Amino acid sequence: MSNAIEVTGVSKTYKNYKLSDVTFGVPKGYITGLIGPNGAGKSTIIKMIMGMVQPDKGSISVLGNVLSPHSGDYKEEIGYVSDENIFYDCITMGRMKQIIAPFYSRWDEDAYTKYMTLFELPERKKIKDCSKGMKMKFSIAMALSYHPSLLIMDEPTAGLDPVFRRELLDLLSEYIMDEEKSILFSTHLTTDLDRVADYITFLNKGNLVLSDTKDDVLERYLLVKGASSLLDADVRKELVGVRETAVGFEGLARERKKAMELFGDRVLYQQPTLEEIMYFTSKGGNQHA
Amino acid sequence: MHSMATLLRKDFQLIQRYLWLILIYAVVFSSLFHKDSQMLFGLLPGMIFILLNSLDMRISNQQFLVSLPVNRRFLVISKYTNSLIFIVLGFVLCMFINGMSDLYNNGQIGWNLQFVTGMLFSMILVVLIYLPLYYWLAHRGAQILNVAMMAVVMGGSTAIAGIINDSDSVELMNWMVSHQAAVWWFGLCSVLLCLFISYRISLQIFMKRDL
Numbered sequence: 244m245s246n247a248i249e250v251t252g253v254s255k256t257y258k259n260y261k262l263s264d265v266t267f268g269v270p271k272g273y274i275t276g277l278i279g280p281n282g283a284g285k286s287t288i289i290k291m292i293m294g295m296v297q298p299d300k301g302s303i304s305v306l307g308n309v310l311s312p313h314s315g316d317y318k319e320e321i322g323y324v325s326d327e328n329i330f331y332d333c334i335t336m337g338r339m340k341q342i343i344a345p346f347y348s349r350w351d352e353d354a355y356t357k358y359m360t361l362f363e364l365p366e367r368k369k370i371k372d373c374s375k376g377m378k379m380k381f382s383i384a385m386a387l388s389y390h391p392s393l394l395i396m397d398e399p400t401a402g403l404d405p406v407f408r409r410e411l412l413d414l415l416s417e418y419i420m421d422e423e424k425s426i427l428f429s430t431h432l433t434t435d436l437d438r439v440a441d442y443i444t445f446l447n448k449g450n451l452v453l454s455d456t457k458d459d460v461l462e463r464y465l466l467v468k469g470a471s472s473l474l475d476a477d478v479r480k481e482l483v484g485v486r487e488t489a490v491g492f493e494g495l496a497r498e499r500k501k502a503m504e505l506f507g508d509r510v511l512y513q514q515p516t517l518e519e520i521m522y523f524t525s526k527g528g529n530q531h532a
Numbered sequence: 533m534h535s536m537a538t539l540l541r542k543d544f545q546l547i548q549r550y551l552w553l554i555l556i557y558a559v560v561f562s563s564l565f566h567k568d569s570q571m572l573f574g575l576l577p578g579m580i581f582i583l584l585n586s587l588d589m590r591i592s593n594q595q596f597l598v599s600l601p602v603n604r605r606f607l608v609i610s611k612y613t614n615s616l617i618f619i620v621l622g623f624v625l626c627m628f629i630n631g632m633s634d635l636y637n638n639g640q641i642g643w644n645l646q647f648v649t650g651m652l653f654s655m656i657l658v659v660l661i662y663l664p665l666y667y668w669l670a671h672r673g674a675q676i677l678n679v680a681m682m683a684v685v686m687g688g689s690t691a692i693a694g695i696i697n698d699s700d701s702v703e704l705m706n707w708m709v710s711h712q713a714a715v716w717w718f719g720l721c722s723v724l725l726c727l728f729i730s731y732r733i734s735l736q737i738f739m740k741r742d743l
Contacts, residue, residue, distance in 0.1 A: 312740070313605060314603060318600060323599045325595065329596040333587075338545060
């Protein structure tokens with residue numbers, strides 16, 4: 244299986260933040276969710292893929308093109324949805340479309356009209372007068388109107404109402420029906436990924452925690468709930484994160500089999516959600532509630 | 533080439549909303565209402581240039597430009613090309629408006645070509661200094677840079693008009709008129725050299741910039 248994006252050993256150092264040696268791939272034909280808490284490095288990675296940020300070390304290849312500061316043409320195949328409005332907000336959506344369309348040889352006016360109608364976006368409205376949700380919808384409409392091979396979306400569901408969020412996820416599922424198309428979707432709203440993602444890449448504090456199929460990730464981890472008396476140093480070592488309450492603890496075990504051998508039938512086992520995996524991994528150590 | 537044309541088209545579309553402002557300014561400061569055209573030639577092309585560059589100054593808009601299927605080198609080249617095109621168009625507009633008002637007032641057109649050429653060359657030089665600073669300071673120093681630019685343009689136009697009209701400069705002007713070819717070549721080579729240096733500096737800065 245080939246990758247639409249390959250990120251290899253990428254590092255970037257800022258004053259108060261470091262992205263360390265991140266390596267992962269975005270398989271062609273699937274939806275990959277990029278998850279992690281705020282400041283994990285999701286947007287930095289996406290900006291690197293879009294050529295907005297230059298890595299200090301490592302390489303990125305997109306649809307077979309190894310990126311360099313001189314790359315640009317490869318973006319004809321990418322639909323990019325930013326977490327913030329990057330369009331000129333002093334003009335109308337219709338005028339913005341007139342600016343964007345000529346850059347893409349595969350621009351499809353019918354598709355544009357379809358999405359503008361579907362998203363109920365008035366062309367004559369100035370972008371600055373649009374709500375956050377409308378701006379995001381417009382950005383998605385623009386990205387889909389030239390049929391890109393790769394959709395890269397940075398927090399696209401933030402600011403959207405639940406109804407549209409669900410519609411968007413349906414739209415993405417429809418888009419991915421073509422096996423040549425791929426999606427990289429960053430979010431911290433992991434419930435969206437529970438619905439549509441095939442692969443998960445998890446970043447935390449600038450480090451890659453995991454990158455695998457969603458099913459493998461969910462099967463590998465195990466949520467353990469039991470009495471506090473069971474928590475000794477050896478047990479803690481086996482848990483990615485522990486949350487202690489007045490009545491006991493809950494912890495995330497990295498390896499299901501090992502955890503079951505360790506605890507036997509003295510605890511309750513539960514399948515963790517992506518959110519729980521993210522929570523325990525990013526908090527780590529001991530959390531008291 | 534297609535990308536360059538599309539980027540130029542983008543600038544035309546963005547500046548359209550300022551068209552009325554530019555036209556009103558051009559008419560108010562034309563020789564229809566003013567004896568000298570210093571305020572018109574000195575400020576209008578500079579104003580158009582600043583309006584043009586302000587539109588792309590915000591980091592979000594620079595992110596938009598970089599998200600397009602155009603490489604960064606083309607973005608810098610187009611910034612230079614479009615700036616020069618708009619400056620020249622600004623001068624053409626000034627000459628047209630002034631010519632028309634001269635025709636209305638005096639029945640004939642009286643362009644001072646020395647003044648216009650001097651202003652055009654100095655304006656181009658200002659642009660070539662401005663653009664590397666624009667890339668270096670980016671959105672952080674945008675306002676300061678624009679205020680400084682307007683001050684330079686205003687001061688510069690007064691200074692050039694002063695030099696041209698000064699009696700001490702008559703000899704120099706006469707020499708320049710009698711050696712027009714040499715002056716043109718010298719001016720052209722200087723501008724080209726400055727353009728090359730300015731472009732290389734801007735490119736160097738923008739290629740490494742994180743947005």
